[in-house]
Amino acid sequence: MNLVVYARFVIEPSAIDSITLAKESRKDILRMTHKAGASHVGSALSVIDILSVVYSGGLRIPEDKVILSKGHAASALYAVLANSGLMNRDLLKDFCVDGTKLGGHVSHQGNDMIELSTGSLGHGLPYGVGIALAQKLKGNDNLTLVIASDGECDEGTTWESALIANHFNLGNLILFIDRNGLQSLTTTEDTIALEPLGEKWRAFGWKVIEINGNSHSEISDALSMHNRQNQNKPTCIIGKTIKGYGVKFMENSIRWHYKSVNSEEFEQAMLEIEERF
Amino acid sequence: MRKTFSNLLTKFAEEDRKVILLTGDLGYGVWDDFAQKIPTQFINCGVAEQSMMSLAGGMASQDFNVFIYSIANFPTFRCLEQIRNDLSYMQNPATIVSVGSGFSYGSQGYTHHGIEDITIMRSLEGINIFSPADSAELTEVFKIISKNKALNYLRLGKGGEPVIHETPPQNIHYPILVNNNEDKIDGILCWTGTIANEAVKALKILKDKGLLFQGYSCPFIDKKSFQNLLQKSNELPIFTLEEHVLSGGFGSCFLESAAEINYKGRIKNIALNPAQITKIGSQTYLRKVHGIDGSGIASTILEQMAI
Numbered sequence: 001m002n003l004v005v006y007a008r009f010v011i012e013p014s015a016i017d018s019i020t021l022a023k024e025s026r027k028d029i030l031r032m033t034h035k036a037g038a039s040h041v042g043s044a045l046s047v048i049d050i051l052s053v054v055y056s057g058g059l060r061i062p063e064d065k066v067i068l069s070k071g072h073a074a075s076a077l078y079a080v081l082a083n084s085g086l087m088n089r090d091l092l093k094d095f096c097v098d099g100t101k102l103g104g105h106v107s108h109q110g111n112d113m114i115e116l117s118t119g120s121l122g123h124g125l126p127y128g129v130g131i132a133l134a135q136k137l138k139g140n141d142n143l144t145l146v147i148a149s150d151g152e153c154d155e156g157t158t159w160e161s162a163l164i165a166n167h168f169n170l171g172n173l174i175l176f177i178d179r180n181g182l183q184s185l186t187t188t189e190d191t192i193a194l195e196p197l198g199e200k201w202r203a204f205g206w207k208v209i210e211i212n213g214n215s216h217s218e219i220s221d222a223l224s225m226h227n228r229q230n231q232n233k234p235t236c237i238i239g240k241t242i243k244g245y246g247v248k249f250m251e252n253s254i255r256w257h258y259k260s261v262n263s264e265e266f267e268q269a270m271l272e273i274e275e276r277f
Numbered sequence: 278m279r280k281t282f283s284n285l286l287t288k289f290a291e292e293d294r295k296v297i298l299l300t301g302d303l304g305y306g307v308w309d310d311f312a313q314k315i316p317t318q319f320i321n322c323g324v325a326e327q328s329m330m331s332l333a334g335g336m337a338s339q340d341f342n343v344f345i346y347s348i349a350n351f352p353t354f355r356c357l358e359q360i361r362n363d364l365s366y367m368q369n370p371a372t373i374v375s376v377g378s379g380f381s382y383g384s385q386g387y388t389h390h391g392i393e394d395i396t397i398m399r400s401l402e403g404i405n406i407f408s409p410a411d412s413a414e415l416t417e418v419f420k421i422i423s424k425n426k427a428l429n430y431l432r433l434g435k436g437g438e439p440v441i442h443e444t445p446p447q448n449i450h451y452p453i454l455v456n457n458n459e460d461k462i463d464g465i466l467c468w469t470g471t472i473a474n475e476a477v478k479a480l481k482i483l484k485d486k487g488l489l490f491q492g493y494s495c496p497f498i499d500k501k502s503f504q505n506l507l508q509k510s511n512e513l514p515i516f517t518l519e520e521h522v523l524s525g526g527f528g529s530c531f532l533e534s535a536a537e538i539n540y541k542g543r544i545k546n547i548a549l550n551p552a553q554i555t556k557i558g559s560q561t562y563l564r565k566v567h568g569i570d571g572s573g574i575a576s577t578i579l580e581q582m583a584i
Contacts, residue, residue, distance in 0.1 A: 108367065115338065117366060120358060126328035127363055130335020137317065138339070160325035164332070168320075 018216045021083050022052035023277040026246045027270055028079035028092055034266045036096035038104050042244035042256035043149070044076035046180040046214070050147055050239060051076055053219040055084040063142045065131050067115050069124020070149035070178060071105040078102050078110060087111045122155030124148060125175060129161050132173040132234075141228040147176045151183030154192050159204070166205035171231035174223075175206075178213060180243035182254055201236040213239020247272055278434045278471070279307055279376050281412040285419045286344060287311040290318050295340065299333055301326045301347040308346075330356035333371050334363030342426065343371040349382055349389045351375075353430070357397055365401045370426040374433065378408065378470050379520030380560040381435040387557070391432065392549060395469075395498060396525030398430045405429045406498040408527075409449075410473030413442045414496045417449045434471035441473045441494065452493035452506045456480055464582065465510055466574075467493040467503075468518040469527045475564060476518055478571025483578060490516075490578070498527055503534040512542035516578055520569060523548035545581050547574060 029044045047070065054066055068077045075095060081087035091110065094100040101109040105119025116127050128146035135142045152158060165173050179197070181187055188194050198208045209225070211218040222237050243257070244250030247269040261269060287310050290296035298311060302324045312319040322329035326347060333343045345352055352375050353360070364371055375391060382389035398406050405427055409415040415433065422429050446453045452467055455477065468476040473494050480492045493506060507515075515535075517528035528546030535544055550567045557563075564570040568577060 116334075117362065120362060122327075123331050123359065123363055126331035126359075127335040127338075129328070130332035130337075131339055132335075133320070133332065134336045134339035134341055137341070157325075157328045157331065160323070160328035161332075164322055164325065164328060167323075 016056050016084055018049075018052040018056040018058070018220070019277065021056045021080060022048050022216070023273060024083045025052060025076065025079035026273045026277070028083065029075045030261060030266055030269050030273070032075045032079065032092055032095040033260045034263075035093065036104070037260050038075065038096050039258050039260060040072040040075070040104070041260060042182075042250055042253060043070065043180075044073040045246050045250065046241040046243045047073045047147060047178045048076045048080065048246070049214045049216060049241070050176050050178070050219055051080040053216050053223065054145065055080050055086070058220055058223045059143060059145060061086075062113060063140075065115050065128070065142065065144045067118070067124040067128050067131075067144070067146045068106050069118050069121065069128075069146050070152060071118030071120075071124075074102070074104060074106040077106055077114070081111055081113055086113050121149070121152040122157040125161040126157050126164075128173060128175075129165050129170065132165070132170045133168060135172055136168075136170065141172065143172050143174060143226070143228065145174045145176060147178060149183070150177055150179045150181065150188050150194060150197070151191070153177065153194055153197070162201065162204040162206065165234040169232045170234045172228070173234040174226065174237060175234065176213075176237045176239055178241050179238050180241045182243045182252070182257070184254075184257065186254065198236075198238055201238075205233055207231070207233050207235045208238065209235065210238045210240070213241035214245045246276065278409070278412050278415055278438055279436050281415055282374070282376075282419070282433060283307050283311065285416065287314065289419075289423050290315055293342065294318065296342045296344065297336055299329050299343060299345045301329050301351055303347050303351070326351050326355040327359050330359035330373075331363045334359070334367055334369045337364070337369035337371045338367065344374060345371060346374045346376070348375060348377040349391045350394060353394045353397060360404075361401055364428055365403055368403070368428075370428055372422055372429040372431055374431045376433045377435050378432040379434075379472065380563040381471070383558055383560045383563045387555060392521050394430075394432060395519070395521050395527055396529075399498070399525060399530060403428055407431045407496055408470040408498055409433070409496040410468070410471055410494045411438045411440045411442065413440050414446055414449060414453075414494065417446055418496055421449070432470065438471045439474045441477055446494070446496075450497045450499070451502045452495045455492045455494055461489060462491055462513060463488045464514040464516065464578070465491045465493065465506075466516045466518060466578070467495055467506070467531065469495045469498055470520060472518055472520040472564070472569060475569060475571045475574060479574035479578070482571060482575035486575070486579065488579070488582060495527070498530055500530055500534040500537065503531050504538050507535055507538060507540050510542065512540070514543040514545070514582065516545050516547055516581070518547045518569065518574060520564070521548060522551070547577055
């Protein structure tokens, strides 16, 4: 197995535990967005936990495929890939800079592990349906995980995909909804109300699991509950999360969808993450 | 042409089990044979073109050879962003098929007129745009599509198109001469797609009036392939013809090609008349209304040649 040397420690791919992976990746999100003056910090912080569990053994990477459909949380994906040894850590400093392969929304140019460039919402799930269909035709038991935002459920393709995945019995497809309750201008419920969201997915024939989306044990349990051989309907995991989770002054805030940290806020946030996790 | 395509694809899919046909709930009576012989390779995605196109990208990324079938503007306009982001940008090979180019579905109204598709597909990087005139050209186009994994857009007529080629056309990546070389040529008429039979009628009318024009059918819409024709045309006046709007279409591609090589001859584009764009009727009627039936084409050329 290849060993990758980082500034602080030697990591074997997939040998890192999810808590450490999430902690280090949270710090990298702050470093990347601070350096680039980039947005979407809150969105990246809410999704870091599902990514960390997945890339630290929660799924069978690379056979299982992962699509981050909420592409604006790109910094989270890049950070997790780097800290789990799947991407050269050195690339992180190039986030959003001129000529970079790591765009502010997920860019497949950055790494072969990135299945799809996302950034326009509503593409990841139908693309994932296509991958899952392909895997089913090939007769293997690989899974496809699509990570979407709750606001993304406004998109029509979400519900087209829900119908199609159910119709074709794609038991090898898992959708994780990062349910942080906020979107661009206000809460999801004041924008276009999604509740009762779980009931909607059940009505479309999906198996629905509702968990705390920032809890590694609950995420891990939900993934390990999945029966690769006997699941014949797609699964929707609604992970209730806190936007900006990990940095108190960013939590549950729409402002931190857009704002990047200044130097003082950066120091404060890094200290908080170091102490809290 | 639709029937020819169905036969070709069914045979291809029987030989290669990685070939997948996706349809947006269209093709009644067209795909019965395919669906019956190889049901696992036939996937009806329902009336969900955007998801179907993203799904195609997902399957293509897992090495399936995906054909996406629908009519008119449904597999293009309706899901253009998906073609752009999930196929073109991701470099996923697939073949997007639209039946009903031009006014094939004329009587159904504007929603079913395939008259701006070349423009939008031309705007995307790395898509091969094929627009065969008849089933003979389609057969040759299909050979290329089936042998080369690439991102293709194939625009087809609905059916009943007369075959304009006496022998199987060759080198279909380049404009194909359909009439004999004359000693004295007055000009060149180039077209793409099933407007071909009107073009052939126009060539005959021009000949009867003493104007000898070479006619070229262009099943592959590509700047580089037109330069070959431009370079050997000795600055003769060239008329382009399409059952499509002027902006960004076949004629525009020709103009771009000509500009790149500093072509000194006259180029005139014959395309749809914007003032008539909301008209409804049969393909024959609409071609007449837009001045792209045989006599309309000939009149335009005669008028321009007198200038």
